[in-house]
Structure formats: C-alpha cells, structure tokens
Amino acid sequence: MRESFIIDGIRIPVGRLAIIPTRGCEDLAREINAWVVSERKNDGVAINVSEEGIDVHRDIPEDYIIYPDLVRFQTGEGKCVLNDSVRGADVFIICDVFNRNATTRFFGEDRPMSPDEHFCDLKRIIDAINGKARRMTVIMPMLYEGRQHRRTKRESQDCASALIELTSLGVENIITFDAHDPRVQNAITKHTFEDISTRHQMIKALNEYGKKEAQAHPENPLDYKIDPKKLTIISPDEGGLSRAIRYSNVLHVPLGTFYKRRDYSRTVDGKNPILEHKYLGTQEDIYQKDIVIVDDMISSGGSILETAKKLKEMGARRIFACSAFGLYTEGLANFDEAYEAGYITQVFNTNLVHVTKELLNKPWFTYVSMSKYISFIINYLNTNRSLSSIVDPDPRITKRLYEKYPEMWAEYLDAKKAQEEAEKINKNTEK
Numbered sequence: 001m002r003e004s005f006i007i008d009g010i011r012i013p014v015g016r017l018a019i020i021p022t023r024g025c026e027d028l029a030r031e032i033n034a035w036v037v038s039e040r041k042n043d044g045v046a047i048n049v050s051e052e053g054i055d056v057h058r059d060i061p062e063d064y065i066i067y068p069d070l071v072r073f074q075t076g077e078g079k080c081v082l083n084d085s086v087r088g089a090d091v092f093i094i095c096d097v098f099n100r101n102a103t104t105r106f107f108g109e110d111r112p113m114s115p116d117e118h119f120c121d122l123k124r125i126i127d128a129i130n131g132k133a134r135r136m137t138v139i140m141p142m143l144y145e146g147r148q149h150r151r152t153k154r155e156s157q158d159c160a161s162a163l164i165e166l167t168s169l170g171v172e173n174i175i176t177f178d179a180h181d182p183r184v185q186n187a188i189t190k191h192t193f194e195d196i197s198t199r200h201q202m203i204k205a206l207n208e209y210g211k212k213e214a215q216a217h218p219e220n221p222l223d224y225k226i227d228p229k230k231l232t233i234i235s236p237d238e239g240g241l242s243r244a245i246r247y248s249n250v251l252h253v254p255l256g257t258f259y260k261r262r263d264y265s266r267t268v269d270g271k272n273p274i275l276e277h278k279y280l281g282t283q284e285d286i287y288q289k290d291i292v293i294v295d296d297m298i299s300s301g302g303s304i305l306e307t308a309k310k311l312k313e314m315g316a317r318r319i320f321a322c323s324a325f326g327l328y329t330e331g332l333a334n335f336d337e338a339y340e341a342g343y344i345t346q347v348f349n350t351n352l353v354h355v356t357k358e359l360l361n362k363p364w365f366t367y368v369s370m371s372k373y374i375s376f377i378i379n380y381l382n383t384n385r386s387l388s389s390i391v392d393p394d395p396r397i398t399k400r401l402y403e404k405y406p407e408m409w410a411e412y413l414d415a416k417k418a419q420e421e422a423e424k425i426n427k428n429t430e431k
Helices: 026-043 115-129 158-168 182-188 199-216 238-251 302-313 333-341 371-382 394-404 406-412 415-430
Strands: 005-007 010-012 016-021 046-050 053-057 069-072 078-081 089-094 103-106 109-112 135-139 173-177 192-196 231-235 255-262 274-280 290-298 319-326 346-350 365-368
Touching: 016 026, 016 371, 026 089, 026 371, 069 115, 078 115, 089 115, 089 371, 115 135, 115 158, 135 371, 158 173, 158 182, 182 192, 199 238, 199 319, 199 346, 199 365, 199 394, 231 238, 238 255, 238 290, 238 394, 255 302, 274 302, 290 302, 302 319, 302 333
Parallel strands: 016 089, 089 135, 135 173, 173 192, 231 255, 231 290, 290 319, 319 346, 346 365
Antiparallel strands: 005 010, 046 053, 069 078, 103 109, 255 274
C-alpha cells in the first residue's frame, strides 16, 4: 500500500477518488458524495493524482460518483459496464446487499433483488474494473451472510467464503458496520477489515429525541429527557451482549440481557424456534426505568417486540430500540400494534440499508443518517490516514455528553477524564 505523505501541508491521496454504488445505493452514494465535496470545499484544495503526476488546484469536483450500468437479462444473467475510466483511481464500491427496493425482471416478472444477486453485481463491478484501479475498497454496511459466520454442523460458511472471494478479486479494504460477529474477519487476516460501531450516532439521536420531547412538554420536561438515573441498556439475547456492554459502559448505566430458550430438536425457516425469552438481571434496573434495547438488526422484529412486551410487564417506563439495520421482513403491522399498545416508544434505524417511505412516515420511527460519517471514512482512507481517531466512538460520546448535557450527565462522567479525551480528539483533528 502506498504510504501517506504531505506536500506543502496538503495530504496527497492514494489516487483519484471514485465512488461506485451498486443497484439501489444511488441515493446513499449521492448523500455521501455531497458530504465528501463539502468537506473538501472547506479544505479549499482539490488534489488529482494521475499517471501524469499530482495536480493541486482550487476547483473542487462536484461529483465523484461513477454509475455502473448493471444489465440484467430476463434469463437472470447479467453483466456490468463502466462508462467512465477508473484507471489509477482509488475506488470505493458501496453495496447494500439487503436493498429490496432494487428490482429485476426474471422471465417476465418483476421481483426484488436477493442478497445473492446484489453480491453477484458487486463481483461484476470488481471484474469490470479489471485491475485498472489503484486500490479497491468495498463498503458493505450490512455484511453479506453475516449471520452465517461460523460452522456448528455440516453447513456452509458463507460469510467467510464471501470475504475470501472479494479479497481474491483484488479488494484491499472491507468496511462494514455492527457486524453480527466481527471475528469473521479472521478469514482474511492479510487484508483490512473494519467493523465500525453506530453507537455514537444512535446515542446522539436518542438524546436529540429526548430533548425534542422535553421541549414539546414544557409543563414537565424532565419526564421526557433521557436521564441516566432512569436508564438501562438491554440486549435481547446473549449473542448481542458485547454490543450492549459497550453502550452501558460509555453511558455509565445498568445492563441486562435476555436468554432465548430454543427448541433444538426442530428447525423452522432455518432457525430453531424460540420457546421463551427469559430475563437475566435485577427487577430494580427495569421498574420505572427508560429502557434501550440494543441489537445489530431488526429482521422480522419478533425478538425485540417480545423483549419489549416482557419489559413492560416488569414495569418499564419508555422502551426504545436501537438497531443499525431495519429490514422488517414481515412488514410494519406488528410494530404499529406494539406502538399502539405502548410496548415500544421509538425505534432508531440507520440509512445503512434501504429505508422505505412507509417506514419514514411511522410515528414510532427515527431515521439516523450515517452518510456524513461514511464520507469521513472515505476521505481518511483516500489520503491514507489512520482511521483510529474516527472509528472509536467512545471518546466522542464522552465529550459530547459532557459538553451538551452537563446538568444531566456530569455526576456520571469524570470531568478530568472527559477533558483528557476532548484534548486527545482535538489533537487528532488538528493532525
């Protein structure tokens, strides 16, 4: 990999930046591109690297996106055509393999594309680049086959196999978010695999929601703010406990988890049926407390809704759900019913997977954008800077909570530690 270097105070990129979205990711790519352009305009300098050399100029390109022509034939076969050159470029391919808004025509019928079809399109783009790019990075927010990450019997290891296949095709970096099990990166130890947490943006959105609710109820605002004295983090199962621990530690609030008792003698839709959700924790951490259920994804939503119902029966006050990926495979009706029944107060999902217009209009839904954050990642990688200062969210969370909500969080956050973390962040930002 080419090392980062600076000329006259200007960081020289790995190559000309190119952002390529797979089908269905065009809107996300445009949002990211807008933030990339904005940041570079703030810097006031554009750098172009080509075979002719390095050109430093003041005209900032307005668009770094290259739209691939992903052709699908009615037989189900396909191909990719790139209509712009990527020779010498630093290419970032954005791929949402769970985007069901993208459709394909198969034997005369229109139907949503499956994750397998999205993954095939990703490989077609890589093949069309055909070694011309200086470097390739795949940004796959929700990891393809991420839940098929280990082998417990005679079964395929799809996620590890997919990562190996991508790197064998020439991909150097793989960026994902809230991986179901980040240990799958052990399959590609000689390549970069970044599993990035969304908890900074989630906690920020949660606090903004509480602030907005408090302003809407001036007669008793303290009942609507997010108060750490009345907050508990919950994992809906033991598999997501490590993720919930991170939330609990940075917020200095209690933690609880549920245990899923399954029937391992049967398999339904590829899973062992859940017989019971059993809470492992103390009642006092639930009663009259605001609860934040933390999970990596909402598939059908059954686990989160069952957990929320159990917590309400235990006397919980408001119940929030924070999940990076909202798929809602069985529709939104069950969440509508849970909201009307008072089991769920608000659900927070990111734009890392496609968000439908129907979901955006739901009163129980809060949209959490990750576009600006991804633009930072792209700009840092394009100039070969270390991601350490931006991928660890805890110092930024501590700094934000201490500065934005001192009256609420001060007794939970050590002032000296917060100041040290703030100084560290400022130094990294200056660098």
